[in-house]
Amino acid sequence: MSEEQHPILNQLEQIQQDALAVLETAVDEAGITAWRSAHLGRTSPVMTVFSQMGQFPKELRPLVGQRANQVKLALEAALAEQAERVRQAELAQKLAAETLDVTLPGRPQTLGRLHPITQTLREIYRVMGEMGFQVYRARDVETDDYNFTLLNIPPHHPARDMWDTYYMTTPGMVLRTHTSPGQIRAMREYAPDPIRVILPGMCYRYEQVSARSEIQFNQVELLAVGKGITFGDLKGTLTDFARRMFGQNVRTRLRPSYFPFTEPSAEMDVECFVCGGKGCQVCKSSGWLEILGCGMVHPKVLENGGYDPREFTGFAAGMGPERITMLRHRIDDIRYFWSDDVRFLEQF
Numbered sequence: 361m362s363e364e365q366h367p368i369l370n371q372l373e374q375i376q377q378d379a380l381a382v383l384e385t386a387v388d389e390a391g392i393t394a395w396r397s398a399h400l401g402r403t404s405p406v407m408t409v410f411s412q413m414g415q416f417p418k419e420l421r422p423l424v425g426q427r428a429n430q431v432k433l434a435l436e437a438a439l440a441e442q443a444e445r446v447r448q449a450e451l452a453q454k455l456a457a458e459t460l461d462v463t464l465p466g467r468p469q470t471l472g473r474l475h476p477i478t479q480t481l482r483e484i485y486r487v488m489g490e491m492g493f494q495v496y497r498a499r500d501v502e503t504d505d506y507n508f509t510l511l512n513i514p515p516h517h518p519a520r521d522m523w524d525t526y527y528m529t530t531p532g533m534v535l536r537t538h539t540s541p542g543q544i545r546a547m548r549e550y551a552p553d554p555i556r557v558i559l560p561g562m563c564y565r566y567e568q569v570s571a572r573s574e575i576q577f578n579q580v581e582l583l584a585v586g587k588g589i590t591f592g593d594l595k596g597t598l599t600d601f602a603r604r605m606f607g608q609n610v611r612t613r614l615r616p617s618y619f620p621f622t623e624p625s626a627e628m629d630v631e632c633f634v635c636g637g638k639g640c641q642v643c644k645s646s647g648w649l650e651i652l653g654c655g656m657v658h659p660k661v662l663e664n665g666g667y668d669p670r671e672f673t674g675f676a677a678g679m680g681p682e683r684i685t686m687l688r689h690r691i692d693d694i695r696y697f698w699s700d701d702v703r704f705l706e707q708f
């Protein structure tokens with residue numbers, strides 16, 4: 361039998377062709393691994409030729425060994441090439457999937473913002489702080505005594521009709537209708553020392569909700585108690601406050617009024633900043649906007665707070681941040697503040 365005719369040599373040729381044909385179907389890492397063990401592994405056709413060398417005629421073995429080695433090297437080279445192709449393809453695919461267009465505009469961050477009432481409150485704190493007033497927090501749930509009686513509004517007195525009150529199921533307890541009960545709390549804590557405080561907080565009134573009134577709203581109370589405090593101090597402090605809050609040139613006026621816990625009592629107006637005093641819808645053609653109630657602390661109230669009214673005097677004022685905010689931003693309905701409508705809130 362001649363060397364060329366020995367079937368093992370054709371078989372080796374066939375082994376190489378078969379293996380290379382299948383290699384093209386290995387298109388991912390798992391396929392490459394499977395092909396390697398099937399065609400170059402210990403039990404693969406080409407490796408079996410090596411391990412069964414003893415079956416061939418002695419003089420043929422060097423040639424068979426040489427050819428088998430060539431097949432093995434050819435398969436290894438083809439494998440390396442295919443593995444590299446797979447690696448490149450997978451990389452390209454990954455890059456395409458993760459494409460980042462750095463020229464696209466970024467996603468805007470949505471920013472929270474302060475509620476317009478909070479903004480007004482903080483401005484009041486700042487202005488009054490500059491004038492030496494400290495924030496004093498009192499409670500929302502009050503006793504009837506603090507909310508009324510100690511403020512010179514006895515039970516059954518018609519003045520109670522000034523406030524429509526939420527009474528708690530617990531007798532003698534109410535939701536405060538104004539921040540004035542905080543006056544008594546501050547006085548009882550500080551007496552006989554002088555006081556300069558502002559009392560901000562939520563107030564509650566059992567009223568029909570409308571564009572002009574809510575059942576819950578903020579007030580900021582001002583209180584100064586000391587020796588020799590006069591109505592001039594009240595006027596000076598409030599005028600200064602209005603100028604710092606609404607502008608240095610704003611005009612103000614005091615009108616006589618009535619509150620049971622102040623004597624004398626007044627209300628302060630600022631010149632309408634919409635029309636400059638000429639008269640418009642916002643000021644109802646009067647040229648003035650009412651922004652707060654005030655007065656000299658009633659002697660009975662000083663006494664209830666622990667101060668001797670023959671020695672001490674004081675002034676108090678109460679303003680509504682909602683009303684001030686509405687005037688400044690020309691908001692025509694108080695209900696927006698509690699509406700939770702971001703389109704409203706985003707304007708501030």
Ligand code: PHE
Pocket residue numbers: 537538539540581619622653654655676677678679
């Ligand atoms: N407490 C009064 C009100 O709610 C306002 C006020 C406060 C008036 C302090 C005078 C002095 O109407």
